Amino acid sequence: MASGAFEYYRKSQKAFLDGLIRLLQVPSISTLPEHQADVRRAAAMLADELQLMGMERSGLIEGRTGQNPLVYAEWLKAPGKPTLLLYAHYDVQPPDPLDQWTSPPFHPTRRGKNLYARGASDDKGQTYILLKAVEGFLQGEGRLPINVKFVIEGEEEIGGAHIERYVARHAEKLRCDAAVICDTAMFAPGLPTLTTALRGLVYVEVEARGAARDLHSGMYGGAAPNPVQALAGIISGLKGRDGRVRIPGFYHGIQRPSEKERAGWKRLPFNESKFLKLEVGSGALEGERGYPVLERLWARPTLEVHGIRGGFTGDGAKTVIPASATAKISMRLVPGMNPGDVAKKFASQVKKLTPESIQTTVRVLSSAPASLVSVDHPCIKAASEAMESVFRKKTVYVRCGGSIPVAGLFSQHLNVPVVLMGFGLPDDNLHAPDEKFHLPNFYRGIEAVGRFIQLLGQ
Amino acid sequence: MASGAFEYYRKSQKAFLDGLIRLLQVPSISTLPEHQADVRRAAAMLADELQLMGMERSGLIEGRTGQNPLVYAEWLKAPGKPTLLLYAHYDVQPPDPLDQWTSPPFHPTRRGKNLYARGASDDKGQTYILLKAVEGFLQGEGRLPINVKFVIEGEEEIGGAHIERYVARHAEKLRCDAAVICDTAMFAPGLPTLTTALRGLVYVEVEARGAARDLHSGMYGGAAPNPVQALAGIISGLKGRDGRVRIPGFYHGIQRPSEKERAGWKRLPFNESKFLKLEVGSGALEGERGYPVLERLWARPTLEVHGIRGGFTGDGAKTVIPASATAKISMRLVPGMNPGDVAKKFASQVKKLTPESIQTTVRVLSSAPASLVSVDHPCIKAASEAMESVFRKKTVYVRCGGSIPVAGLFSQHLNVPVVLMGFGLPDDNLHAPDEKFHLPNFYRGIEAVGRFIQLLGQ
Numbered sequence: 017m018a019s020g021a022f023e024y025y026r027k028s029q030k031a032f033l034d035g036l037i038r039l040l041q042v043p044s045i046s047t048l049p050e051h052q053a054d055v056r057r058a059a060a061m062l063a064d065e066l067q068l069m070g071m072e073r074s075g076l077i078e079g080r081t082g083q084n085p086l087v088y089a090e091w092l093k094a095p096g097k098p099t100l101l102l103y104a105h106y107d108v109q110p111p112d113p114l115d116q117w118t119s120p121p122f123h124p125t126r127r128g129k130n131l132y133a134r135g136a137s138d139d140k141g142q143t144y145i146l147l148k149a150v151e152g153f154l155q156g157e158g159r160l161p162i163n164v165k166f167v168i169e170g171e172e173e174i175g176g177a178h179i180e181r182y183v184a185r186h187a188e189k190l191r192c193d194a195a196v197i198c199d200t201a202m203f204a205p206g207l208p209t210l211t212t213a214l215r216g217l218v219y220v221e222v223e224a225r226g227a228a229r230d231l232h233s234g235m236y237g238g239a240a241p242n243p244v245q246a247l248a249g250i251i252s253g254l255k256g257r258d259g260r261v262r263i264p265g266f267y268h269g270i271q272r273p274s275e276k277e278r279a280g281w282k283r284l285p286f287n288e289s290k291f292l293k294l295e296v297g298s299g300a301l302e303g304e305r306g307y308p309v310l311e312r313l314w315a316r317p318t319l320e321v322h323g324i325r326g327g328f329t330g331d332g333a334k335t336v337i338p339a340s341a342t343a344k345i346s347m348r349l350v351p352g353m354n355p356g357d358v359a360k361k362f363a364s365q366v367k368k369l370t371p372e373s374i375q376t377t378v379r380v381l382s383s384a385p386a387s388l389v390s391v392d393h394p395c396i397k398a399a400s401e402a403m404e405s406v407f408r409k410k411t412v413y414v415r416c417g418g419s420i421p422v423a424g425l426f427s428q429h430l431n432v433p434v435v436l437m438g439f440g441l442p443d444d445n446l447h448a449p450d451e452k453f454h455l456p457n458f459y460r461g462i463e464a465v466g467r468f469i470q471l472l473g474q
Numbered sequence: 475m476a477s478g479a480f481e482y483y484r485k486s487q488k489a490f491l492d493g494l495i496r497l498l499q500v501p502s503i504s505t506l507p508e509h510q511a512d513v514r515r516a517a518a519m520l521a522d523e524l525q526l527m528g529m530e531r532s533g534l535i536e537g538r539t540g541q542n543p544l545v546y547a548e549w550l551k552a553p554g555k556p557t558l559l560l561y562a563h564y565d566v567q568p569p570d571p572l573d574q575w576t577s578p579p580f581h582p583t584r585r586g587k588n589l590y591a592r593g594a595s596d597d598k599g600q601t602y603i604l605l606k607a608v609e610g611f612l613q614g615e616g617r618l619p620i621n622v623k624f625v626i627e628g629e630e631e632i633g634g635a636h637i638e639r640y641v642a643r644h645a646e647k648l649r650c651d652a653a654v655i656c657d658t659a660m661f662a663p664g665l666p667t668l669t670t671a672l673r674g675l676v677y678v679e680v681e682a683r684g685a686a687r688d689l690h691s692g693m694y695g696g697a698a699p700n701p702v703q704a705l706a707g708i709i710s711g712l713k714g715r716d717g718r719v720r721i722p723g724f725y726h727g728i729q730r731p732s733e734k735e736r737a738g739w740k741r742l743p744f745n746e747s748k749f750l751k752l753e754v755g756s757g758a759l760e761g762e763r764g765y766p767v768l769e770r771l772w773a774r775p776t777l778e779v780h781g782i783r784g785g786f787t788g789d790g791a792k793t794v795i796p797a798s799a800t801a802k803i804s805m806r807l808v809p810g811m812n813p814g815d816v817a818k819k820f821a822s823q824v825k826k827l828t829p830e831s832i833q834t835t836v837r838v839l840s841s842a843p844a845s846l847v848s849v850d851h852p853c854i855k856a857a858s859e860a861m862e863s864v865f866r867k868k869t870v871y872v873r874c875g876g877s878i879p880v881a882g883l884f885s886q887h888l889n890v891p892v893v894l895m896g897f898g899l900p901d902d903n904l905h906a907p908d909e910k911f912h913l914p915n916f917y918r919g920i921e922a923v924g925r926f927i928q929l930l931g932q
Contacts, residue, residue: 047790109792116687174790201693215692219791228755229574230906233778234673234876235659237806238717238770239749241760244779244801245713251706257829259696291697297686300831302699312696320691321702322794323785328802332505332632333677333839334567335804335877336780336905343702344786346793348695371715373758381791418692419793447794448688 021466024156025148029459033131035065036144036458039106040124040133046084046107046174055084055170058106058140062087062168065147070154071166079178084170086179091154092163098472099163101192101430102150103422104143104199105172108135109447116449129455136453137444142198143168145439145458149465161473165192169422172199175219175382176421183425194395194472195426198465200416200438204285205454208403208411208464210396211436213314216349216386217419218359221379222250222366223342230327231337241373243341244326250376251343253369254319254362259304259312261319261347263358263365270352273315273415280413281310295443314415318348344381348417355383384421393433395472402468403437406460437465479924482614483606487917491589493523494602494916497564498582498591504542504565504632513542513628516564516598520545520626523605528612529624537636542628544637549612550621556930557621559650559888560608561880562601562657563630566593567905574907587913594911595902600656601626603897603916607923619931623650627880630657633677633840634879641883652853652930653884656923658874658896662743663912666861666869666922668854669894671772674807674844675877676817679837680708680824681800688785689795699831701799702784708834709801711827712777712820717762717770719777719805721816721823728810731773731873738871739768753901772873776806802839806875813841842879851891853930860926861895864918895923 044058045051059076067074071089078085084107092099111121111134119125124133131141146166153160167190169179183190202209226241256262272278288309292301303312312318326341328334347358363378370376389396391413400411416436423434439461445451502516503509517534525532529547536543542565550557569579569592577583582591589599604624611618625648627637641648660667684699713719730736746767750759761770770776784799786792805816821836828834847854849871858869874894881892897919903909 047788047792049789109794110786110788112786112788113688173792217692217793219793226756229903229908230571231754232876232904232906233776233780233804234675234806234874235900235904236754236771237776237778237804237875238761238774239759239767240754241756241758242778244782245709248706248709248779248782249715251703252710255703257707296689296694296698298684298699298831299833300699300829301697302829302831303696309697313694316696318691318695320695320700320795321706321785322691322792323787323796324702324706324782324799325787327779327781328568328570329781329783329800330505330568330570331507333802333804334505334631334780334905335675335677337778338781341782342787344791346691346791348692371758371760373756373760375757416692417695418690442693445687446690446693447792448690450687 020156021152022463024152025462025466032144032148032462036141037124039140039144040135041122043122044107044170045110046171047110055107059085059087059170062106066166069147069151077182079181083178086182087166087168089166090164091160094160094163097162098193099165099191100469100472101165101167101190101195102146103167103195103197104146105139105169106143107170107173108138108140109173113449118450130452131455132450132452134451136451137440138446138451139172139199141453141458142439145461145465146198148462149469152466153469160469162469165190179422180425183429187429190430192430192432194433194435195430196435196437197420197423198437199420200436201440201442201444202438202457203412203414205441206407206409208407208409209438210400210411210413211416211438212391212413213351213388213415214386214420214423215417216353216355216384216424217346218349218355218362218383219346219381220359220362221342221344221381222247223340223377225340225375226373227337227339230339233335233337236337240337241371242337243374244338246371246374247324247326247341247343250366250369251321254365259302261317263361265361266317266358270317270350278311284412284414286310313417315350317350317353319345321345348419349386351386351388353386355385359383384419385424387423387427387434389433395433395435398471399435399437399468402471403464405467406464437468478614479610480921482610483920483924490602490606490920494599495582497598497602498593499580501580502565502628503568504629505568513565517543517545517628520564524624527609535640537639541636544640545624545626547624548622549618552618552621555620556651557623557649558927558930559623559625559648559653560604561625561653561655562604563597563627564601565628565631566596567631571907576908588910589913590908590910592909594909595898596904596909597630597657599911599916600897603919603923604656606920607927610924611927618927620927623648637880638883641887645887648888650888650890652891652893653888654893654895655878655881656895657878658894659898659900659902660896660915661870661872663899664865664867666865666867667896668858668869668871669874669896670849670871671809671846671873672844672878672881673875674811674813674842674882675804676807676813676820676841677804677839678817678820679800679802679839680705681798681835683798683833684831685795685797688797691793691795694795698795699829700795701832702796704829704832705782705784705799705801708824708827709779712823717760719775721819723819724775724816728775728808736769742870744768771875773808775808775811777803779803806877807844809844809846811844813843817841842877843882845881845885845892847891853891853893856929857893857895857926860929861922863925864922895926
């Protein structure tokens with residue numbers, strides 16, 4: 017590992033951190049239209065940085081009106097060597113509830129070995145790992161041992177419509193031998209981890225409407241339909257108290273992971289009661305009976321309500337029967353499930369559960385298939401060796417319950433293995449208050465990606 | 475009816491309307507703390523007006539810190555004549571959703587024969603009927619034929635804690651022969667109506683808590699508890715799809731109205747399909763099977779969700795498992811049900827319906843018993859005659875599905891019959907956008923209350 021790149025990594029730690037802090041100060045929240053300018057600012061910062069470090073054709077790829085740009089850059093001066101596509105995303109989730117943050121979400125704050133900010137782990141910290149790993153070669157050695165393409169999107173948190181269209185239409189431009197997605201977590205601090213599968217997603221909004229307007233519950237209670245009551249009935253009807261999703265055909269076609277894979281999971285340092293106490297913090301866990309926790313999280317489909325809203329929710333007592341209520345619901349999918357098919361089954365079950373007095377509408381906000389890679393592919397083996405050499409522990413293979421739709425896109429349209437090399441930690445508070453990134457993982461992540469690039473060049 | 479009071483009513487219609495408009499311009503929303511000053515302003519306006527018209531001891535009665543004042547005034551110069559307690563309320567419901575109003579809620583606007591404003595019908599228009607009916611005698615004849623006490627409260631929409639305590643402690647000051655509550659509706663335009671019963675109320679807030687903080691649904695979905703899901707299950711468990719409340723013992727002790735009363739209801743000009751189309755505006759009606767609509771609205775207890783909130787409800791897709799969710803729920807009670815007892819049964823059923831992984835809290839925000847009066851009391855007969863003489867139709871006896879807790883207080887602590895003489899209309903949009911008051915009822919209401927006072931003085 018004694019090369020210019022690794023020298024460069026060691027002497028640049030402060031500069032790397034300063035750069036990351038600048039990127040985290042930009043509230044590039046893709047779900048909120050009022051942050052459109054911030055989203056573009058984050059994209060421009062990355063494009064500038066890619067150019068400065070020596071990448072070529074660096075710039076923004078615009079999509080349709082209203083879509084967020086992709087940041088693209090390439091370095092293709094290693095003929096005969098493999099080409100790696102490096103993917104991450106620069107958009108972040110909204111920070112609410114704001115009052116639950118210890119320090120402001122867009123004012124990155126270091127406490128102990130962690131850096132706290134919205135996007136610290138998901139995914140600006142990891143975006144930066146890819147940039148700095150490549151920068152090490154370009155600045156420390158004047159060249160890369162392989163060919164590299166960057167594609168960094170700004171719509172990961174809102175369904176990724178732009179990249180979905182782009183990958184489908186420009187497979188030639190993105191042609192590569194493998195793709196790296198840097199947006200996952202290590203199983204435990206210090207434990208090098210490769211993720212071999214992701215769950216897919218169907219995210220929907222269900223609106224229930226009753227009377228033409230809000231009604232007085234004294235005057236109409238007992239005769240007028242109540243859309244909150246109806247929506248509660250629908251939600252209850254979609255998932256049983258045993259954790260089983262009650263949509264006919266929902267579990268059709270899925271397979272349990274192999275005995276060997278599940279045996280590997282059993283050896284992982286996972287303590288259910290610690291998970292309950294320290295990570296979840298509730299009185300008990302939930303989920304489908306008969307499956308261990310890790311299997312429920314990684315290899316079983318689920319249905320979750322993300323939010324619900326209807327009627328009067330201010331202080332005090334307003335006696336109204338609301339005219340409408342809305343819920344946001346998603347289903348996580350596992351290999352073997354088709355997103356379009358699941359969305360159809362969902363809508364048809366909602367219709368069945370809707371009382372005559374109520375009208376419901378189901379809108380699909382985003383969807384993505386699950387994805388799965390083979391642990392025997394040479395790229396996965398190189399990634400594993402790179403991580404082991406930096407973290408000095410055996411790499412573990414896990415799955416991830418989250419959804420990274422672009423993984424499916426890459427395997428479908430580019431037909432390459434997708435290496436999910438991630439450096440987050442399980443307690444990073446993704447999508448929640450006090451999101452953080454463990455800084456030792458930031459620096460070692462850069463080295464591990466650098467080592468992976470080096471191995472692929474040999 | 476040819477007397478100075480009735481002369482005065484006829485020549486003062488414009489002045490009455492102008493005064494009402496001024497009162498409606500004050501956003502005296504008792505549920506919203508930021509409108510505390512407006513609430514006090516409305517109270518002061520009424521006290522000033524009562525003094526100007528010739529009432530005595532007019533002023534504000536203060537309660538505990540943070541409570542809204544009662545407006546009090548009396549005129550007791552008719553020894554040997556009955557004393558009437560006149561009750562109304564000057565506080566109003568919040569106006570939201572604001573975007574559904576045709577004209578701004580606190581900018582009273584006349585369209586056709588209606589005056590549109592928050593509080594127009596509930597209850598400032600009716601408060602003003604009482605004031606102006608009395609003003610007619612004092613200004614038109616120099617004296618009243620009976621003794622009168624006004625008590626006008628500012629917390630009717632938030633549970634009425636102040637008046638509850640005041641009536642219990644100052645029964646002597648409020649001593650009277652009958653109480654008039656002017657806060658109900660006529661069954662149909664032009665049809666004089668007396669309300670013989672009101673439903674009671676238990677209003678609660680249920681909070682469900684799961685994980686210690688919001689969690690990523692990809693990382694935790696399938697193991698973490700979901701308080702929205704749990705709350706939906708609780709709400710579904712509290713009321714069946716057949717409209718029956720599923721709280722053990724909920725219906726215990728209630729009696730159906732007499733055959734005669736129900737026969738009277740059947741003769742009322744009520745058309746179920748018009749009610750559905752024009753008033754409710756949904757695809758079908760809801761409620762307990764086996765009971766006609768009017769009986770469901772007036773004489774059956776109900777359970778309604780007024781609002782629900784939890785998790786992410788903004789635009790787009792946030793994949794969070796929320797840490798908590800809250801619902802506002804009320805039960806309407808009929809004679810024979812005890813509010814404290816119902817609240818206890820509710821809380822215990824919520825507890826039973828709560829999964830192990832979730833913690834629920836039930837807070838009772840307000841409660842009041844149902845009330846019932848006899849149609850044979852001389853005061854009710856006089857009220858009936860007064861209304862018939864003004865509206866020139868036979869008075870009908872109905873019940874009201876709404877709750878006016880003060881009616882129970884008056885019968886309990888003052889031990890007097892409560893005359894529910896109201897001039898609203900069924901389509902007044904109480905508690906909803908575009909609340910209005912039918913102006914012909916405003917003027918005739920003043921005359922009817924005047925005639926009632928006259929009859930009691932004979």
